[in-house]
Amino acid sequence: MKARRGEYGFDAPYVPALMLLGSLPLWFGAVRSLMRSELVGFVTMGVSAAFLVFCAGTFIFTTRTGKFRVWDELLAGLSLRGDERVLDVGCGRGAVLLLAAERLTTGKATGIDLWSATDQSGNALQATQQNAAAEGVSERVELHTGDMRKLPFADASFELIVSSLAIHNVPDAAGRAQAVQEIVRVLRPGGRVLLADFKYVADYSKTLKEAGLHEVTTRGLGVRFWYGGPWAATSVVTARR
Numbered sequence: 001m002k003a004r005r006g007e008y009g010f011d012a013p014y015v016p017a018l019m020l021l022g023s024l025p026l027w028f029g030a031v032r033s034l035m036r037s038e039l040v041g042f043v044t045m046g047v048s049a050a051f052l053v054f055c056a057g058t059f060i061f062t063t064r065t066g067k068f069r070v071w072d073e074l075l076a077g078l079s080l081r082g083d084e085r086v087l088d089v090g091c092g093r094g095a096v097l098l099l100a101a102e103r104l105t106t107g108k109a110t111g112i113d114l115w116s117a118t119d120q121s122g123n124a125l126q127a128t129q130q131n132a133a134a135e136g137v138s139e140r141v142e143l144h145t146g147d148m149r150k151l152p153f154a155d156a157s158f159e160l161i162v163s164s165l166a167i168h169n170v171p172d173a174a175g176r177a178q179a180v181q182e183i184v185r186v187l188r189p190g191g192r193v194l195l196a197d198f199k200y201v202a203d204y205s206k207t208l209k210e211a212g213l214h215e216v217t218t219r220g221l222g223v224r225f226w227y228g229g230p231w232a233a234t235s236v237v238t239a240r241r
């Protein structure tokens with residue numbers, strides 16, 4: 001994978017921050033127990049503090065490095081021709097969108113987002129535009145502000161639709177199903193979809209099957225895509241219309 005030149009922020013930045021902050025009193029407690037020769041307290045608090053640091057570490061690694069490597073491999077596996085129209089739903093600052101754009105020649109990579117800075121630090125349309133320029137793909141990238149539950153695109157507009165860690169942000173199951181149905185609507189017959197998330201992936205798979213998509217499969221994306229630990233491991237559901 002080409003080294004990234006853009007600035008992609010942190011996904012849900014409050015989560016690793018809370019983990020690291022939460023570990024501080026435990027570290028102090030462990031040191032105090034050690035100074036008082038309280039072995040049980042030292043071990044309990046020390047292990048708990050180290051556990052929180054481990055969780056924050058996997059989260060930060062995934063958001064800064066792991067997800068880029070995994071998506072680069074996923075996109076490589078698609079053997080794109082280069083002329084495809086690609087949509088990234090909930091593109092944020094463009095981590096996946098711009099990796100896809102780099103694989104295009106005459107094609108176009110379109111990103112849509114509501115730019116929530118809670119879901120990703122520094123999230124803004126301008127930030128993604130700047131990243132597209134930094135990665136040298138501005139002319140192949142188009143950005144829209146909009147809600148994934150009502151995509152502002154005509155039916156059958158895209159050959160490939162991707163989404164990474166975005167659909168779970170829709171708070172209710174009906175809204176998430178609506179977002180997946182919208183993805184199906186704007187996907188061309190024969191087109192492919194890859195939806196990566198750390199929860200609700202079975203629901204996405206069910207909605208895709210109900211919508212009549214073919215080759216619907218789900219697989220885990222491994223330790224490089226853990227948001228804190230194996231209990232928040234990302235999976236991808238892939239399908240073809």
Ligand SMILES: C[S@@+](CC[C@H](N)C(=O)[O-])C[C@H]1O[C@@H](n2cnc3c(N)ncnc32)[C@H](O)[C@@H]1O
Binds near residue numbers: 067
């Ligand atoms: C954790 S970020 C992931 C961003 C990007 N896919 C990535 O992997 O770096 C989740 C993104 O989903 C977007 N989002 C949340 N709800 C949305 C909605 N209803 N419609 C469109 N985008 C949404 C957020 O603004 C945010 O950019």
